[in-house]
Amino acid sequence: MPDKILDAVTSDPVSMGWMQGLxxxxxxxxxxARADHMRFPTHRHAFSHMREFLPTARVGRGQGPVWQLPVALRDDLDAVAFTRPDDGRSLTWGDVHAVNFTDAVLVLHRGTIVYERYFGVTRQDTPHIAFSVTKSFVGTLAEMLIAEGRLDPAALVGDLVPELARSGFADATLRQVMDMTTALDFSEEYTDPASGIGAMSNALGLTPRPSGYAGADDVFAFLPTIAKEGEHGQRFTYRTCNTEVLGWIVARTEGERLDQVLSRRIWQPLGMEQDADFLTDTSGMPFAGGGLNPVLRDMARFGEVMRLGGALPGGGQPIHAAALASITAGGSTAAFDPAGYAWLPGGSYRSQWWFVGGNHGAYSARGIHGQAIYIDPAAEMVIVRFGSHPVAANTAFDPTSLPAYNAVAEHLILHG
Amino acid sequence: MPDKILDAVTSDPVSMGWMQGLxxxxxxxxxxARADHMRFPTHRHAFSHMREFLPTARVGRGQGPVWQLPVALRDDLDAVAFTRPDDGRSLTWGDVHAVNFTDAVLVLHRGTIVYERYFGVTRQDTPHIAFSVTKSFVGTLAEMLIAEGRLDPAALVGDLVPELARSGFADATLRQVMDMTTALDFSEEYTDPASGIGAMSNALGLTPRPSGYAGADDVFAFLPTIAKEGEHGQRFTYRTCNTEVLGWIVARTEGERLDQVLSRRIWQPLGMEQDADFLTDTSGMPFAGGGLNPVLRDMARFGEVMRLGGALPGGGQPIHAAALASITAGGSTAAFDPAGYAWLPGGSYRSQWWFVGGNHGAYSARGIHGQAIYIDPAAEMVIVRFGSHPVAANTAFDPTSLPAYNAVAEHLILHG
Structure with missing residues (x-):
């Protein structure tokens, strides 16, 4: 590994030549075995090749017609300027992709692709790990089941999943799990192997287990070990284990594994253009909190159907209007504020979606290293992005992405 | 594991319930880790879920239209009778599927699907491991490169792949590798972990390595260790390592990994309906000798384009007529006879395809546990089959499959 600091150009996975040659x-x-798929700079190759490192289940698109996205690229967006809130410097949309290690980015305006770029080893037909963007798919599935009356947001997790009746989740409500207001002994510190997320990564087999590992062998064995710490429902704390529980509840309610639910309820009805790959643990359970690998345009389709209130432009309503209304109501700012997200003032969290504050009603699916679906209803805009930023924390790239998305939105509002 | 002998009904993976439940x-x-994916009866589930056990590369179908196969099912085939050559008993086509542990079977007659059945956990959209049927795809790719003048069948392997210049392959010709008339110290005994194929399976990571394993880490490291034993070109001996070498030659000639070659040259031009999964080793190299997982209908499309001389019914010639002609010329019966295939009298082996003897000019791609593409030019018929027979040897199911295929062919010739 090089020990100087690499930028997006010097760490480009094509010029690095990872896995090239025969x-x-x-x-x-x-x-x-060396966790090269989960560290910089090698992850810049691996994020677009996760199925070659890990077992995966297929999220099938079926045999139906593809939802064709019209394309009318415009050349005025690259010059859109914005100010970084962290250092006050000015940047343009065209320049920011290298700054925040973008692998692929696309802007939909009123349902038309107006901007689309691929970098490094990522192409239109390359599935890329979406990390925690996965959560927003799972949260939306849960809202769909609530809209159908098959899940009650006030139900207690211990009743929905008896295996969790002696865990810290037992007396949390489904709504608290969806909104991550549970109070649990689980730290989400990606760089600390002793953290809750580190232990979960071992249980899921995402990274090599230490020798003599005697921990949980899969997500089902791991979740019951999480203890309560404090009182549920008081404040938002981002913990991926909530989404694992939510995925379990969705799967059990549907009587199918999560990859199958996602295929039947979202991938097929939306006319996705590619199958997606879903990382699984040894039980075959997909990693609900971060294991989905879609292609960029399919992530855009999901964002667009959300923007359209759950309806498809060609007809049909795969996601109930009531589910959309519940999500877009947003979460409690009072519960969110104490979490201290400096770059999301006035924000909130609802049903596994982040509300970014401001007056556009914008909300986002967000994943570490730069993954995003950003929906701006006021601008009739959806931005989707894959990234491979060196740092596994949203704070590392929020100052160069959230204001950039908003600047593009303002530009589209002003210039149509 | 049950210790009584299970038949196709009592070992049905659906009733067994493998991996069911949340x-x-x-x-x-x-x-x-227990190699459940490679042993009976658990393999009856795993053969249709290999990507959930192992790393895979995608063989992409692209975004083109699907080659639509007309369907006109007929009900007269189930009654077609044939005699087992091993015990002289009579069986019907309808009855044989349970006898030889068929997971899926399809008959094309003049390009139309006239028969199609799925069993257990295998469905129309389920990729299933094709095992050595994979070889015939690789052999066909090599013939395509020969037809283009980019490979010379008389070239020596040591010249084509310098890394093999000190191996037993060095002075073998490309043609000898394609026709498996190389003479090598490599035994193809699937049930013997100390065999050549057992060592290769360890190198490829298909099965768990013994503790303290110090052998080759991938196929590229393994192949140069194979020594010569005898003289090349004398007789046919079935050894999978030949196909690994052939896959290396094809990939190096094309300058791409085998999954990419197969996508660009066969999967996309043929209008396959699904992506295929290709098992890979730690170098990312697909397992050329047996790692392809297609859906049944896509295997049928490949058989049909072969039957049509490399041309598509809707126009286009993805496989050169000269490549087809070279394959269908068949191999040397003199080289084949000493190998002693009792159920292939008059047979031969050419370019990774098996010629079954008889007067139909029939030839086949064949994989352990029951995988097959069977092309009968005289009957204008293609049969494709997936299986999960308990025994990893073609002799275990040849007596219930080859005569059955031929009986269906005779029936179609007689009854149109």
Whole structure:
């Protein structure tokens, strides 16, 4: 590994030549056993090749017609300027992609692709790990089941999943899990192997287990070990284990594994253009909190159907209007504020979606290293992005992404 | 594991309930670490879920239109009778599927689907491991490169792949590798972990490595260790390592990994209906000798384009007529006879395809546990089959499959 600090150009996975050659040279090989798929700069290749490192289930698009997205690229967006709130410097939309290690980015305006760029090893037909963007798919599925009367947001997790009746989740409501207002002994510190998320990563097999590992072998064994810490319902704390519980509840309610639910309820009805890959643990359960690998345009389709209130432009309503209304009502700012997200003033969290504050009603699915679906109803705009930023924390790229998305939105409002 | 002998009904993976439940019960779980994906009866589930056990590369179909196969099912085939050559008993086509543990079977007659059945956990949209049927795809790709003048069948392997210049392959010709008339110290005994194929399986990571494993880490490291034993070109001996070498040659000639070659040259031009999954080793190289997982209908499309001389019914010639002619010329019966395939009298082997003897000019791609593409030019028929027979040897199911295919062919010739 090079020990100087690499930027987006010097860490470009094509010029790095990862896994190129027949065979790849020893210093160009990436290995799951070394967790190369989860660290910079090698992750810049791996994020677009996760199925080659890990077992995956297929989220099938079926055999139906593809939802064709009209394309009318415009050349005025690259010059859109914005100010970084962290250092006050000015940047343009065209320049920011290298700054925040973008792998792919697309802007939909009124349902038409007006901007689309691919970098490094990522292409239109390349599934890329979406990390926690996955959560917003799962949260939306849960809202769909609530809209159908098959789940009660006031139900207690211990009743919905008896296996969790002695865990910290037992007396949390489904709504608290969806909105992440549970109070649990689980830290979401990605760089700390002793954290809750580190233990969960071991249980899921996402990264190599330490020798002599005696922890949980899958997500089902891991979740019951999480204890309560404090009182549920008081404040928002971002913990991926909530989404694992939510995925379990959705799967159990539907009587199918999450990959199958997602295929039947979203991938097929939306006319996605590619199958998606879903990372699984040894039980076959997909990683609900961060394991989905879609192509960029399919992430855009999901954003667009959300923007359209759950309806498809060609007819049909795969996501109930009531589910959309519940999500877009947004979450409690009082519960969100104490979490201290400096770049989301006035924000909130609802049903696994982030509300970004401001007067556009914008909300977003957000994943570490730069994954996003950003929906701006006022601008009739959806931005989707894949990234491979060196740092596994949203704060590392929020100052160069959230204001950029908003600047593009303002530009589209002003210039149509 | 049950210790009584299970038949196709009592080993049905649906009634077995493998990996069902959220979570699956302990006795219903399958694990790569126990090689459950490679042994009966658990393999009856795993063969249709290989990507959930192992890393895979995608063989993409692209975004083009699907080659629509007309369907006109007929009900007269189930009664077609044939005699088992091993015990002289009579069986019908309708009865044989349970006898030889068929997971899926389809008959094309003059390009129309006249028969199609799915069993257990296998469905029209389920990729299933094709095992050595994969070889015939690779052999066809090599013939395409020969037809283009980009490969010379008389070239020596040591010249084509310098990494093999000190191996037993060095002075073998490309043609000898394609026709498996190389003479090598490599035994193809699937049930013997100390065999050549067992060592290769370890190198490829298909099965768990013994503790303290110090062997090759991938196919590129393994192939140069194979020594010569005898003289090349004398007789046919079925050894999967030949196909690994052939896959390396094809990939190096094209300058792409085999999954990419197969997508660009066969999957996309043929209008396949699904992506295929290709098992890979730690170098990212697909398992050329047996790692392809297509859906049944896509295997049928490949058989049909072969039957049509490399041309598509809707126009276009993805596989050169010269490549087809070279394959369908068949191999040397003199080289084949000493190998002693009792159920292939008059047979031969050419470019990774098996010629079955008889007067129909029939030839076949064949994989352990019952995988097949069977092309009968005289009957204008293609049969494709997936299976999960308990025994990993073609001799275990040849007596109930080859005569059955031929009986269906005779019936179609007689009754149109």
């Amino acid at each position: 065979p790849p040279a020893p210093d160009k090989r990436l290995a799951w | 979570p699956p019960a302990p006795d219903k779980r399958l694990a790569w």
